[in-house]
Structures are given as C-alpha cells and as structure tokens.
Amino acid sequence: MNRAFYIGRFQPYHLGHHAVIKKIVKEVDEIVVGIGSAQQSHTVSDPFTAGERVMMVSRSLEELGIIYYVIPIADVDRHAIWVSHVRSLTPPFNIVYSNNPLVIDLFSETNIQTKRSPLFQRGIYSGTEIRRRMLADEAWEDLVPKAVAEVIKEIDGVRRLKDLSRTDVPSSATVF
Numbered sequence: 001m002n003r004a005f006y007i008g009r010f011q012p013y014h015l016g017h018h019a020v021i022k023k024i025v026k027e028v029d030e031i032v033v034g035i036g037s038a039q040q041s042h043t044v045s046d047p048f049t050a051g052e053r054v055m056m057v058s059r060s061l062e063e064l065g066i067i068y069y070v071i072p073i074a075d076v077d078r079h080a081i082w083v084s085h086v087r088s089l090t091p092p093f094n095i096v097y098s099n100n101p102l103v104i105d106l107f108s109e110t111n112i113q114t115k116r117s118p119l120f121q122r123g124i125y126s127g128t129e130i131r132r133r134m135l136a137d138e139a140w141e142d143l144v145p146k147a148v149a150e151v152i153k154e155i156d157g158v159r160r161l162k163d164l165s166r167t168d169v170p171s172s173a174t175v176f
C-alpha cells in the first residue's frame with residue numbers, strides 16, 4: 001500500500017496542480033492532499049479560506065476515482081518541527097511529491113521518500129497569474145478545473161479579491 005502526500009497553498013487549486021495529482025494517483029493507492037497555510041485567507045495573495053480550498057480540491061478529485069483525504073494544515077513558526085506537525089494531522093503516508101525545495105528538504109531530512117513532481121505550463125498555470133486575471137477582468141476559468149470555477153462563483157471569490165485589492169492599498173487620506 002502506497003499513500004502519497006502532496007501539499008500546496010492552492011490559492012486557487014489549478015490545472016497545473018490537477019495534472020500533478022493525476023500523475024501521482026497512477027503511481028499510488030491513496031493520496032493525502034495538504035491545504036497549506038490553512039490559517040491564511042482574505043488577503044490578495046491568499047484570498048480563499050481553508051474550507052473553501054477543501055471544497056475546490058475535494059470536488060476536483062472526485063472525478064479521479066481514488067481514495068483521497070484533504071487536510072488543512074496551518075503553518076508553524078519553526079521549519080524544524082513542521083514535518084512532525086504535518087504527520088500529527090494527516091493519515092500516515094510513505095511518499096511525498098513536491099516541487100517546493102523547502103518541502104523536499106524538510107521531508108528528506110526525516111528520511112521520508114520524496115519525488116519531484118513535474119511542472120505543467122508554470123507560466124499560466126499559476127495562482128499568481130489566475131489572481132492577476134481575476135483582478136484584470138480577464139478569462140481565468142480555463143486555468144482551473146470546472147469544479148473550482150464553480151466554487152469560486154458560489155463564494156463570490158472574484159468580488160472578494162477585488163475588494164481586498166482595494167483595501168490592501170490604503171489611501172493617504174485613510175487613518176486607522
């Protein structure tokens with residue numbers, strides 16, 4: 001039995017992430033997906049809550065016909081204990097897929113098998129690019145699974161991002 005772990009911030013979950021997971025599930029029996037930086041939401045770079053990201057990932061994975069677990073994981077302020085923190089929250093896993101150098105380093109140091117996941121069209125399948133398009137009223141729906149576009153519409157996510165982009169830049173006349 002091989003159970004994989006894959007973590008991302010998924011702000012939002014997009015077709016690059018989905019392509020990686022489709023590849024992983026061909027190699028393992030089950031997958032644990034960590035929703036990283038779970039404590040973050042309502043900022044321009046992290047607009048969606050952990051719960052909203054759980055919906056995005058869970059609904060997208062339904063089509064893959066594999067057993068999966070989607071677990072929110074808040075950050076901790078010491079990298080040295082992060083792997084233990086992750087393991088305390090997740091079902092046990094024996095292989096980690098990632099392209100994030102810090103994630104790979106931290107797991108490698110604890111002797112868990114790690115595999116570099118491939119990148120798919122990083123230039124456009126990127127949370128930064130998707131959020132930019134949302135703010136610029138450009139088409140973004142074709143960069144995410146259909147289920148993610150539906151969740152973002154349900155929660156009025158583009159309006160939230162636009163509101164945040166306005167409040168993130170306080171005018172000189174605003175005194176808090």
Ligand code: NAD
Nearest residue numbers: 008009010016036037075076079098099100119120122125
């Ligand atoms: P992310 O959503 O940017 O990316 C997730 C994964 O998808 C990465 O491996 C990334 O390389 C990959 N990816 C992105 N675009 C892709 C594409 N087009 N094609 C294929 N793959 C693509 O998230 P992230 O920042 O890598 O997530 C790591 C999480 O782990 C963060 O939330 C971070 O805070 C957390 N973390 C926390 C600690 C701590 O709390 N001390 C330590 C390490 C990591």
